[in-house]
Amino acid sequence: MSGIDDLPIRDELRGKSPYGAPQLDVAVRLNTNENPYPLPEALVARIAERVAEAARHLNRYPDRDAVELRTGLADYLSRTTGHRVATEGVWAANGSNEVLQQLLQAFGGPGRTALGFDPSYSMHALIARGTGTGWLSGPRQSDFTIDVHTAEQVIAEHRPDVVFVCSPNNPTGTAVDADTVLALYDAAQRARGGAGALVVVDEAYGEFSHRPSLLPLIEGRRNLVVSRTMSKAFGAAGLRLGYLAADPAVVDAVQLVRLPYHLSAVTQATALAALEHTDTLLGYVEQLKAERDRLVTELRALGCEVTESDANFVQFGRFDGADGAHAVWQALLEHGVLVRDNGVPGHLRVSVGTPAENDAFLDAVRAVTKENKP
Numbered sequence: 136m137s138g139i140d141d142l143p144i145r146d147e148l149r150g151k152s153p154y155g156a157p158q159l160d161v162a163v164r165l166n167t168n169e170n171p172y173p174l175p176e177a178l179v180a181r182i183a184e185r186v187a188e189a190a191r192h193l194n195r196y197p198d199r200d201a202v203e204l205r206t207g208l209a210d211y212l213s214r215t216t217g218h219r220v221a222t223e224g225v226w227a228a229n230g231s232n233e234v235l236q237q238l239l240q241a242f243g244g245p246g247r248t249a250l251g252f253d254p255s256y257s258m259h260a261l262i263a264r265g266t267g268t269g270w271l272s273g274p275r276q277s278d279f280t281i282d283v284h285t286a287e288q289v290i291a292e293h294r295p296d297v298v299f300v301c302s303p304n305n306p307t308g309t310a311v312d313a314d315t316v317l318a319l320y321d322a323a324q325r326a327r328g329g330a331g332a333l334v335v336v337d338e339a340y341g342e343f344s345h346r347p348s349l350l351p352l353i354e355g356r357r358n359l360v361v362s363r364t365m366s367k368a369f370g371a372a373g374l375r376l377g378y379l380a381a382d383p384a385v386v387d388a389v390q391l392v393r394l395p396y397h398l399s400a401v402t403q404a405t406a407l408a409a410l411e412h413t414d415t416l417l418g419y420v421e422q423l424k425a426e427r428d429r430l431v432t433e434l435r436a437l438g439c440e441v442t443e444s445d446a447n448f449v450q451f452g453r454f455d456g457a458d459g460a461h462a463v464w465q466a467l468l469e470h471g472v473l474v475r476d477n478g479v480p481g482h483l484r485v486s487v488g489t490p491a492e493n494d495a496f497l498d499a500v501r502a503v504t505k506e507n508k509p
């Protein structure tokens with residue numbers, strides 16, 4: 136038998152598995168934080184038009200700098216965060232995962248270290264590994280918030296080159312307040328001295344938060360980056376479009392590592408069409424936020440311990456340890472509902488679906504908790 140490990144593969148990749156949630160053929164799939172609403176027909180038609188126009192020029196390479204798209208994204212951010220962002224301060228790539236990878240290619244790499252606060256988005260650590268960047272796992276408190284004092288100590292001791300702050304945090308749903316981000320930013324600059332350290336705020340779920348975006352904090356902070364995506368709020372996970380806002384110097388730095396023409400003309404055209412329909416898409420976000428708040432309330436009424444959520448998913452428990460959570464995961468699956476076991480002891484994560492999907496999920500929880508009562 137031969138496998139990956141018989142190949143002359145990098146040592147740090149030996150014995151590892153690729154990232155990915157198990158996809159099962161189940162009636163109600165609430166495991167990957169996708170937006171449950173398909174794009175509206177008017178937008179589908181507009182995408183077809185814009186892609187047809189782009190197809191007329193596919194013999195040519197796309198706009199390498201994606202200027203029209205970056206301008207559209209800058210306008211969207213300026214309008215929704217109240218902070219004026221310029222085209223030069225925005226960069227786009229194939230999903231925010233690629234944005235994060237480019238950031239680590241430029242600011243991490245061999246001999247350098249990135250820090251995150253776990254449990255958090257496991258791709259941060261995996262992208263670090265893929266780019267040869269060392270990884271440090273910082274702690275969260277039992278309520279899944281970041282304790283500023285402890286975090287400052289970890290930063291002072293380990294002097295990371297890159298710090299990830301995920302807000303709202305996946306998989307817990309926890310938002311990080313601006314004061315905490317500022318304290319971590321200052322600690323990271325102090326610890327490294329010189330040019331300082333890059334602080335990346337992953338706002339993949341920013342649009343779902345009860346709180347304003349952290350984006351205005353980039354003002355006057357050259358090493359602060361906010362990353363966003365069209366995968367969640369824009370209901371376009373299949374599009375693969377992520378972006379960042381930062382000082383224009385960060386965008387210049389990322390251009391040193393991006394592949395030429397990394398963003399296809401078809402992708403750029405589709406994303407531009409989606410931006411034309413921002414208001415409709417943000418209307419769905421409002422519905423999802425209301426459903427998210429309903430899930431929190433109803434799960435609590437069923438006796439679950441629920442983590443405060445600012446995202447389009449809800450972390451709930453508390454089940455007896457890792458095994459207990461997995462048993463409940465399995466039981467919900469048997470009731471036709473797929474949720475996510477992220478390995479957070481005693482907890483599971485459910486993505487917010489349509490009202491009917493959420494009802495099916497709540498019915499399944501009701502049935503499962505009744506079965507487990509003595």
Ligand SMILES: *Cc1c(COP(=O)(O)O)cnc(C)c1O
Nearest residue numbers: 230231232256305339364366377
């Ligand atoms: C879903 C998610 C992303 C999005 O990744 P894309 O590559 O844009 O689809 C980024 N960060 C976090 C924390 C996420 O949960």
